[in-house]
Amino acid sequence: xxxxxxxxxxxxxxxxxxxxxxxxxxxxxxxxxxxxxxxxxxxxxxxxxxxxxxxxxxxxxxxxxxxxxxxxxxxxxxxxxxxxxxxxxxxxxxxxxxxxxxxxxxxxxxxxxxxxxxxxxxxxxxxxxxxxxxxxxxxxxxxxxxxxxxxxxxxxxxxxxxxxxxxxxxxxxxxxxxxxxxxxxxxxxxxxxxxxxxxxxxxxxxxxxxxxxxxxxxxxxxxxxxxxxxxxxxxxxxxxxxxxxxxxxxxxxxxxxxxxxxxxxxxxxxxxxxxxxxxxxxxxxxxxxxxxxxxxxxxxxxxxxxxxxxxxxxxxxxxxxxxxxxxxxxxxxxxxxxxxxxxxxxxxxxxx
Amino acid sequence: xxxxxxxxxxxxxxxxxxxxxxxxxxxxxxxxxxxxxxxxxxxxxxxxxxxxxxxxxxxxxxxxxxxxxxxxxxxxxxxxxxxxxxxxxxxxxxxxxxxxxxxxxxxxxxxxxxxxxxxxxxxxxxxxxxxxxxxxxxxxxxxxxxxxxxxxxxxxxxxxxxxxxxxxxxxxxxxxxxxxxxxxxxxxxxxxxxxxxxxxxxxxxxxxxxxxxxxxxxxxxxxxxxxxxxxxxxxxxxxxxxxxxxxxxxxxxxxxxxxxxxxxxxxxxxxxxxxxxxxxxxxxxxxxxxxx
Numbered sequence: 170x171x172x173x174x175x176x177x178x179x180x181x182x183x184x185x186x187x188x189x190x191x192x193x194x195x196x197x198x199x200x201x202x203x204x205x206x207x208x209x210x211x212x213x214x215x216x217x218x219x220x221x222x223x224x225x226x227x228x229x230x231x232x233x234x235x236x237x238x239x240x241x242x243x244x245x246x247x248x249x250x251x252x253x254x255x256x257x258x259x260x261x262x263x264x265x266x267x268x269x270x271x272x273x274x275x276x277x278x279x280x281x282x283x284x285x286x287x288x289x290x291x292x293x294x295x296x297x298x299x300x301x302x303x304x305x306x307x308x309x310x311x312x313x314x315x316x317x318x319x320x321x322x323x324x325x326x327x328x329x330x331x332x333x334x335x336x337x338x339x340x341x342x343x344x345x346x347x348x349x350x351x352x353x354x355x356x357x358x359x360x361x362x363x364x365x366x367x368x369x370x371x372x373x374x375x376x377x378x379x380x381x382x383x384x385x386x387x388x389x390x391x392x393x394x395x396x397x398x399x400x401x402x403x404x405x406x407x408x409x410x411x412x413x414x415x416x417x418x419x420x421x422x423x424x425x426x427x428x429x430x431x432x433x434x435x436x437x438x439x440x441x442x443x444x445x446x447x448x449x450x451x452x453x454x455x456x457x458x459x460x461x462x463x464x465x466x467x468x469x470x471x472x473x474x475x476x477x478x479x480x481x482x483x484x485x486x487x488x489x490x491x492x493x494x495x496x497x498x499x500x501x502x503x504x505x506x507x508x509x510x511x512x513x514x515x516x517x518x519x520x521x
Numbered sequence: 522x523x524x525x526x527x528x529x530x531x532x533x534x535x536x537x538x539x540x541x542x543x544x545x546x547x548x549x550x551x552x553x554x555x556x557x558x559x560x561x562x563x564x565x566x567x568x569x570x571x572x573x574x575x576x577x578x579x580x581x582x583x584x585x586x587x588x589x590x591x592x593x594x595x596x597x598x599x600x601x602x603x604x605x606x607x608x609x610x611x612x613x614x615x616x617x618x619x620x621x622x623x624x625x626x627x628x629x630x631x632x633x634x635x636x637x638x639x640x641x642x643x644x645x646x647x648x649x650x651x652x653x654x655x656x657x658x659x660x661x662x663x664x665x666x667x668x669x670x671x672x673x674x675x676x677x678x679x680x681x682x683x684x685x686x687x688x689x690x691x692x693x694x695x696x697x698x699x700x701x702x703x704x705x706x707x708x709x710x711x712x713x714x715x716x717x718x719x720x721x722x723x724x725x726x727x728x729x730x731x732x733x734x735x736x737x738x739x740x741x742x743x744x745x746x747x748x749x750x751x752x753x754x755x756x757x758x759x760x761x762x763x764x765x766x767x768x769x770x771x772x773x774x775x776x777x778x779x780x781x782x783x784x785x786x787x788x789x790x791x792x793x794x795x796x797x798x799x800x801x802x803x804x805x806x807x808x809x810x811x812x813x
Contacts (some may be wrong), residue, residue, distance in 0.1 A: 411619030
């Protein structure tokens with residue numbers, strides 16, 4: 170900003186001085202008519218300069234926007250290039266499950282992620298289930314708390330309380346996830362096990378609580394912004410029509426700001442799926458196919474983080490991990506795309 | 522009868538007004554922007570609180586500083602119409618209208634109410650699908666649907682174009698008379714005062730300058746002419762005896778001849794608001810006194 174401003178002012182000076190100088194000369198040499206000509210000319214060069222300046226700024230901004238797209242595309246290409254190799258090294262069916270012998274020597278079809286050993290098993294089903302078993306409860310918890318908090322901040326809290334609470338919530342988002350993971354592992358896990366009498370001390374639910382600590386601030390903050398963007402007149406109209414504060418919040422403010430609230434929830438879910446450190450530390454990392462949130466799970470992110478550093482490059486496990494990464498990328502990409510579509514449709518409908 | 526006595530101070534600005542609004546009439550609150558008209562409306566409705574004074578609707582006290590009474594807006598029997606409509610964007614027309622109706626047995630009336638403002642068939646439309654004029658009609662009937670004692674309109678037509686404005690002025694008067702509701706109408710448009718108001722209170726920088734019927738207040742005399750056209754002077758052509766004055770009324774032009782002496786007597790200039798009155802043969806031109 171500052172740079173641009175300086176650029177503009179110096180440019181103006183540069184163009185004004187020669188213009189003035191020639192105008193002064195013009196008085197001596199050429200008389201009235203000539204001065205006006207020169208002034209017109211100098212204005213023309215001024216306009217041209219401004220156009221060039223605008224052009225440069227526009228192009229810079231365009232390049233900035235383009236860079237983001239190029240980076241995403243490059244990540245996409247790189248991930249998929251490595252991930253696709255997995256299909257040449259491993260049979261496609263094995264990504265779902267393999268036939269194994271159970272303890273009674275019966276051949277059964279099992280979905281297992283067990284890449285180490287003489288015949289690696291690369292079923293990604295337990296990893297996807299694990300990811301969602303953490304992300305969905307985490308999204309649920311943080312939607313309830315985060316949206317509640319956002320509504321409180323935007324509609325109920327006095328300016329003074331808001332000034333204190335909002336930075337505190339944003340500070341929560343700044344805590345290193347490893348610290349939250351640490352808390353989950355040592356304190357929260359014990360507490361959860363004692364209160365729910367779970368088989369596994371580290372489980373998806375513990376991870377979900379930890380992850381929700383990271384996404385509550387995201388949801389609360391965006392919800393707050395979205396609700397504060399709802400025009401004050403709508404609230405006043407509602408009061409004027411005999412509605413109480415609660416009726417106004419539930420029937421007018423939240424529905425009118427729903428696109429922002431939805432965006433915050435989906436964004437939160439995206440972060441929950443992508444969160445790594447907390448789930449590595451708090452979910453137990455056992456790749457089980459289960460629907461129980463109190464069971465240990467292994468998420469896609471935790472698998473990549475824990476294994477990629479220790480596998481030989483180009484091997485089948487290496488490529489399988491890239492495939493997992495590609496799938497994770499694809500899921501979050503689709504999630505964001507759908508969110509964007511829902512939001513733009515809602516915006517259109519709710520246009521004031 | 523709504524009686525108002527309001528004192529409120531902002532940084533530099535002091536609002537101090539006391540007046541009464543006659544029941545069942547349309548009272549215009551007229552004055553330049555920044556005179557404090559909208560604030561008066563907001564204080565009456567309870568959206569804002571005054572520093573001192575009182576507001577009472579008949580025997581019902583809405584605000585009394587000395588007794589520390591301050592009824593919230595939802596407890597006051599008001600209907601508020603905003604300049605920018607303030608329709609709920611997520612609700613259809615009929616649900617917007619239904620918003621203020623608390624009694625379930627009255628929900629049947631909604632169809633009739635919507636028909637009253639000429640929007641039959643639009644019940645399931647969303648505000649985003651309506652034009653400005655249609656939106657303001659919905660806002661008006663939404664405010665009236667709960668049958669308020671007092672209808673408050675804050676420059677309801679100033680966000681609309683000429684054509685729509687003219688149509689709505691007529692409809693507004695008809696509907697308000699039909700509901701027989703005491704109305705306070707904030708405007709800075711002379712034509713609207715003249716066309717709609719039974720009574721006018723002129724406000725300038727937080728104080729009442731004068732009040733009375735529109736004719737008394739704006740012309741300083743009674744008009745007995747049959748036809749009256751309010752408009753702005755857009756052209757004056759003079760010679761030594763006669764002058765032709767062109768007046769723009771909404772989107773039409775009227776030209777009238779008057780004595781040149783009259784021009785200087787009225788100190789008539791381009792941009793002045795005037796009323797052209799016509800009896801059987803005479804055409805008379807009156808200058809509107811907007812300045813005190």
